Amino acid sequence: IAVTRPQVPLRAAVADLPAYVPGARVPVGAAAYKLSSNENPFPPLPSVVAAIIDAAADMNRYPDMYATGLTEAIATSLGVAADAVVPGNGSVAVLGHVLAAVCEHGDEVVLPWRSFEAYPIAVALAGARAVAVPVTGDGRLDLVAMAAAVTGRTRVVLVCTPNNPTGPAVRSDELETFLAAVPSDVMVVLDEAYLEFVRDPAAPDGLAVHAAHPNVVLLRTFSKAYGLAGLRVGYAVARPRLARGIRAASTPFGVSHLAQMAAIASLRAQRELLERVDALVEERVRLLAGLRAQGWTVPDSEANFVWLPLGDRATSFAADAGRAGVLVRPFAGDGVRVSVGEREATDLLLELASTWRQ
Numbered sequence: 001i002a003v004t005r006p007q008v009p010l011r012a013a014v015a016d017l018p019a020y021v022p023g024a025r026v027p028v029g030a031a032a033y034k035l036s037s038n039e040n041p042f043p044p045l046p047s048v049v050a051a052i053i054d055a056a057a058d059m060n061r062y063p064d065m066y067a068t069g070l071t072e073a074i075a076t077s078l079g080v081a082a083d084a085v086v087p088g089n090g091s092v093a094v095l096g097h098v099l100a101a102v103c104e105h106g107d108e109v110v111l112p113w114r115s116f117e118a119y120p121i122a123v124a125l126a127g128a129r130a131v132a133v134p135v136t137g138d139g140r141l142d143l144v145a146m147a148a149a150v151t152g153r154t155r156v157v158l159v160c161t162p163n164n165p166t167g168p169a170v171r172s173d174e175l176e177t178f179l180a181a182v183p184s185d186v187m188v189v190l191d192e193a194y195l196e197f198v199r200d201p202a203a204p205d206g207l208a209v210h211a212a213h214p215n216v217v218l219l220r221t222f223s224k225a226y227g228l229a230g231l232r233v234g235y236a237v238a239r240p241r242l243a244r245g246i247r248a249a250s251t252p253f254g255v256s257h258l259a260q261m262a263a264i265a266s267l268r269a270q271r272e273l274l275e276r277v278d279a280l281v282e283e284r285v286r287l288l289a290g291l292r293a294q295g296w297t298v299p300d301s302e303a304n305f306v307w308l309p310l311g312d313r314a315t316s317f318a319a320d321a322g323r324a325g326v327l328v329r330p331f332a333g334d335g336v337r338v339s340v341g342e343r344e345a346t347d348l349l350l351e352l353a354s355t356w357r358q
């Protein structure tokens with residue numbers, strides 16, 4: 001007789017989680033252009049690789065627990081105090097720590113949608129409830145509706161600027177109006193993962209906004225402009241009291257020694273890395289202009305990707321792109337996000353797009 005024994009239950013929030021599906025991994029040497037994960041197409045600079053190789057000799061030791069050297073290097077480059085900076089294992093992990101630091105069970109987190117896929121997952125894992133506010137038809141955050149969605153249970157509002165996957169950044173004036181409407185005990189997280197790609201003069205200066213509003217926390221990363229996605233380094237900038245809470249909620253030894261050393265070396269090579277960003281921005285402008293010249297209606301992009309609102313045809317477009325050697329990210333029934341990469345990849349993509357009528 002088979003005896004059914006009780007099973008270990010999963011938390012309901014965890015059992016119900018949607019899977020976070022990152023872009024397919026392309027084998028090294030494969031002919032495909034990978035434009036599916038908003039990565040930097042440039043490999044790390046030789047000086048960064050050298051720092052990683054040097055650091056490898058110390059792998060029998062734990063890393064500096066609080067990444068002191070990296071924290072100071074980030075703080076110096078931003079002109080903020082070191083006790084305002086909290087690094088972590090990629091900014092997505094830092095977001096988890098931010099939410100863990102402030103959300104009680106059942107609290108609400110207001111977020112834009114569609115936006116970064118990891119948001120609803122991070123919110124559910126924190127035991128909080130996601131309140132999703134639709135982005136506008138042209139892919140912009142609706143900050144008026146987001147402010148209106150704040151209730152007495154709201155602990156955090158996530159502002160993704162530029163918004164992944166649609167592309168626009170918020171404007172400084174609309175952000176100020178929003179911040180004036182949100183109570184000062186609600187944390188506002190500005191996720192600036194793509195900050196270095198922003199060229200719109202109307203976009204906010206996150207550091208100035210943070211300086212003026214104690215409830216504003218910045219989230220930044222070395223994964224995009226700095227090209228260290230594989231090493232996982234991101235950080236929060238917050239008032240020291242909040243930063244202490246985020247640090248307390250963080251994974252111990254959460255940033256590896258290799259990652260700390262590579263990020264420090266990248267800050268030293270900042271000028272050269274930001275020149276690469278300029279080249280990627282030029283490529284973005286070319287891709288966007290090329291699509292619009294073909295008659296596509298695409299939102300503005302201030303990031304390293306563009307959004308094709310293909311609706312029901314998103315998945316078939318992505319499959320077609322894959323056959324043409326370009327991996328892109330479909331969001332079924334909604335659109336396709338194409339990262340900006342090599343020139344040849346832009347050319348291939350534009351060629352393909354011309355055969356699709358929107």
Ligand code: PMP
Nearest residue numbers: 090091092116164193221223234
């Ligand atoms: N925020 C946004 C808006 C993103 O698009 C991403 C990466 N896709 C991240 C955060 C996470 O970056 P990381 O964990 O690599 O620092």
